[in-house]
Amino acid sequence: MDTPLRILVTGANGQLGRSLQALAAPLAGRIHYAFTDRDSLDITSDAAIGRWLDAHPADCLVNAAAYTAVDRAADELDTALAINAQAPALLARHCARRGMRLLHVSTDYVFDGTLDRPYRADDPTRPLNTYGRSKRQGEEAVLQAAPDALVVRTSWVFSAWGDNFVRTMLRLGQQRDHLRVIDDQVGGPTWAGHLAQALHQLAQRLHTPGLHTPGGLYHFSGTPDVSWHGFAREIFTQAVARGMLARAPALAPIPASDWPSPEPRPANSRLDCDKLEALLGPLERDWRIGLGRVLDAWRDDAPPRTETLR
Numbered sequence: 001m002d003t004p005l006r007i008l009v010t011g012a013n014g015q016l017g018r019s020l021q022a023l024a025a026p027l028a029g030r031i032h033y034a035f036t037d038r039d040s041l042d043i044t045s046d047a048a049i050g051r052w053l054d055a056h057p058a059d060c061l062v063n064a065a066a067y068t069a070v071d072r073a074a075d076e077l078d079t080a081l082a083i084n085a086q087a088p089a090l091l092a093r094h095c096a097r098r099g100m101r102l103l104h105v106s107t108d109y110v111f112d113g114t115l116d117r118p119y120r121a122d123d124p125t126r127p128l129n130t131y132g133r134s135k136r137q138g139e140e141a142v143l144q145a146a147p148d149a150l151v152v153r154t155s156w157v158f159s160a161w162g163d164n165f166v167r168t169m170l171r172l173g174q175q176r177d178h179l180r181v182i183d184d185q186v187g188g189p190t191w192a193g194h195l196a197q198a199l200h201q202l203a204q205r206l207h208t209p210g211l212h213t214p215g216g217l218y219h220f221s222g223t224p225d226v227s228w229h230g231f232a233r234e235i236f237t238q239a240v241a242r243g244m245l246a247r248a249p250a251l252a253p254i255p256a257s258d259w260p261s262p263e264p265r266p267a268n269s270r271l272d273c274d275k276l277e278a279l280l281g282p283l284e285r286d287w288r289i290g291l292g293r294v295l296d297a298w299r300d301d302a303p304p305r306t307e308t309l310r
């Protein structure tokens with residue numbers, strides 16, 4: 001009989017962590033997921049990681065924990081580096097020692113956004129902001145300590161949990177008739193439920209005898225690419241269609257230069273996901289479907305549905 005796949009997840013209370021929990025619930029008994037949050041495992045503690053991995057032997061570890069406050073990262077540099085750079089290195093070392101594969105998650109913000117096409121995993125990095133630099137250091141440290149680790153970059157993550165662009169737009173749409181939204185930054189909004197599915201499929205592949213899955217950098221983001229303005233327009237279209245808003249606010253497209261933020265963002269955040277799809281086959285990535293799941297969940301006050309997984 002096949003041994004069931006055992007997957008450990010850090011950062012269980014974040015957008016990705018909660019989406020993995022939603023995906024894992026119906027799989028209980030067939031695939032063993034174990035989740036830990038900051039209280040039960042602080043990933044910056046070498047000793048705590050060792051104790052936790054000893055207590056929960058597994059085939060692979062998904063690191064969904066991160067410091068994600070982009071605009072505070074410069075002021076909280078030590079914390080950002082500890083969580084995004086040093087802790088992933090610790091996780092990678094512990095995984096390598098135990099023969100476990102690490103699935104680490106990174107960001108489009110490792111790129112400067114000057115390319116005129118979607119970024120491929122092997123394109124040169126040049127982060128524009130502190131958060132991006134901390135995540136890039138994490139990528140390098142992970143792959144140095146565990147060359148067979150998989151580092152999956154993603155972009156513009158949203159879900160039914162936590163703070164994200166969808167929640168902010170809905171709140172502002174309820175308060176205002178006019179909104180100004182950036183139109184010269186383009187990327188792939190990513191439903192955390194789709195990202196969770198892709199990571200789950202990767203973990204299953206790692207556990208499948210006879211299949212070689214090279215370590216290294218991969219990209220996973222939602223499709224189609226869109227500006228923040230276009231993303232906002234679709235949010236309001238879907239919210240109005242569900243009766244969650246009486247009418248959409250007027251949306252004025254503005255350049256990022258009209259919306260100064262403490263930390264710069266790349267103009268082009270588009271990620272080329274061909275490398276991951278060559279490995280796993282076509283993946284569900286349409287963010288408009290994910291957006292619908294999130295809005296349905298908020299309207300019905302229920303966790304969003306995920307696809308049925310084997």
Ligand SMILES: NC(=O)c1ccc[n+]([C@@H]2O[C@H](COP(=O)([O-])OP(=O)(O)OC[C@H]3O[C@@H](n4cnc5c(N)ncnc54)[C@H](OP(=O)(O)O)[C@@H]3O)[C@@H](O)[C@H]2O)c1
Pocket residue numbers: 010011012013014015016017037038039041042043044063064065066067068083105106107108135153154155156157158162
């Ligand atoms: N959000 C985005 O738009 C975006 C875009 C590109 C890439 N990413 C990447 O995608 C991944 C998932 O992001 P997300 O949006 O799910 O992040 P998130 O919602 O901010 O969740 C991160 C989780 O990490 C936990 N955490 C922070 N420090 C920790 C520590 N020392 N030990 C254990 N847990 C700790 C947080 O715990 P608390 O709840 O206690 O704070 C939080 O639950 C991250 O690697 C992120 O860099 C995100």
